[in-house]
Amino acid sequence: MSDRLHFFRCETGRCAVSLPFSLDGVIDDWDRLRRAMIRELPPAFSRDEWAYLLSFLAPEQLRLPFQQAFGVADATTTGAVRLLARPRGLVSVWLPGNVNLLGPLTLILVSLTGNPLRMKVGARGQDLVRPFLDFARPRLGDGPLARYLAEQVHVEQFGRDDARNRDMSEQAHVRIVFGTDEAVKAVDALPHRGDSSLVGFGNHQSQAWIEPACVTDDVAMLLARVFAIYGPAGCTSPRIAVLIGGTTDDARDLRDRLLSLWPKVMPRDVIGHVASQNIMARQWAAALGWDAVLTRRHAAVLALGKTGQEIVGGPMTLHIEPASFDEAVQHLPANIQTIGHALVNAGDRSWMELLARTAIKRFVPLGQMHFFGPVWDGMGFWRQLFEEVEVRP
């Protein structure tokens, strides 16, 4: 593949990005695949996962990382180039055992950079990368994306003690690790190139912040949908819905709306084990003083309580608490990642001041809590997949 220069313009000048293919060609190929995806759902994917991939692959979404990193595409030939970016080299990715969709999403984002990619799927986890590649490869024809996926992408499945972990680390120019904090440390401890960078996505948790004035059935549905995808296990899933400035009655109103709307959000039965664990979680929460109820057919537990009260586990337990703004800030967990908001004025300066003094990594509308992107966990990690060359003509 021959390298091609792509130009972008931002306020500080022009940037040239060298890619081993035509970016338009790759985005067109993804779009062609996307049209094929609308007609078929491979058995490995849930409908929600497939729908999310479809929206992720929209051409305007795929151009967004370049826009955020380098500016708008610039078809002109004038103006001095201030910066040249080129792919760093091999990107090794350790995927977590239980966030299956991150595999395809990371593959898509890295494919835009042209870097060779080696991905490790957890030995016990369900792999969605290879089913996605198996779906994509025969449907792509002979375009630049097909060549990239065939020649530059390697996916393997092995355990944490396998010698290939060391090999992946030693050869990588960028190491991306999804998993627990311990997993990130373990990968970082493996031998690696001196100029290799580590992007570690460790343990995080998220919350939904909702003002009582914003509580409607639509917001409750949105909260339920965002929660139901992963339950509290997702780092972007709300473990707690905080009624900012609300009262217990406000929290109960939200809980009751959720209770009646839940069957619409999760019309199908959860598996028997989840139903059983929800019975357990309801009792656990009640024992600790939460006003906890099961939704219809034991699909989830909705626990109403106070800020700072010990929260319980369980596969589908959503805690709901009223809190003043200060209480909510005081009880933010140290590993807070996303605040999904439904606020009267989320653009208010006070919210920016909050972000400035807390560890919150993302502050996004409720419905966008799970949107994975080039800036993640406080890092513009996608841009780090390029080496940047300062240019002074």
Add this chain to the structure above:
Amino acid sequence: MSRLLDDRPFAPRDDVAFLREMTELTQWHRAHCPEYVRIWPVESEPKSTADLPFLHVGLFKRLLLQTRAEGIVHQRTLLSSSTTGNQPSRISLDERSSALQARSSLAILTEMVGPERRPLLVLDDARNLRQRGEVSARIAAAMALRPLACETHFLLDESAGRARTRWESLADVLTRFDDLLVYGLTFLLWTAWAKAGMPDEIRKQLAGKRVHFVHSGGWKKLESLQVQQAELERELLAGLDPRSGVVDFYGLVEQIGVVFPLCSAGARHVPRWADVVVRDPWTLAPLHNEPGLLQLMNVLAFGAPYHSILTEDQGQLLPHETCPCGRPGKRFQLLSRLPQSETRGCANV
């Protein structure tokens, strides 16, 4: 002390007396266990055992529940075995309940292996006994047989990090006795006895002896080795006195004192001081002819509210008629553990 224990375990049931005792026990825990009353705040008058409240078995992995009242002296904590990364269940034992539980398990096991006292050989390491304030489930199961023993020997040595069967202890017992009781987890009976390379000399000594093997702990590990029940029994009983036998029992630490032995007709029998309800996991409706979650109950637990437990084991009630093995009363079939699915998410779960 429950009067239900005055009769043999599989004598005809007195369901009215059982419901009355269970209702009183429920009220007892509601009065003296604050967590329990928070979980079941509304008192109701049960019309059948299916109306009785329960605690989910998983709760005992999260909370150490205790019912504190006059006459209740908590002693040690019983721990379930747990796989890596999982919390064990913790059951707070007390004197009053322990006495009932010992009486119950002895009565049930006597039905299966007879009342004679004989040497008890435990396929475990004696060092597992010596945990201050705690007792493991496998040791507790073995100790339930102790009243039937004239002497007890632990046959495993785990000091080298790997289990070794102490054949020399067995040889010593065989020189003195013709009748033995052997207890072990199901997979240990296979790996540490049947397939542990028993020396020929001991095999000869064992030939013709009457041995009752009692095991528990499920078949998961042996199924992974593709060993079926018939094969295990054939291996264990080869060359022994024909009056020898193998008893597979099902029990939980959360129901200590009550075990459900598998009878010759493949049924699990419910002693008259216990009961079983099968429930739909999505509605909790009692199921009479379909498989569902097993709710186990007994009248033996005073020190903590583990008298009525919703398990994650699946089972099905068998027709309410006398079993081909001759025992009357309630019986059920144990099917499997509720299958788990992978949790999708990225938090530290």
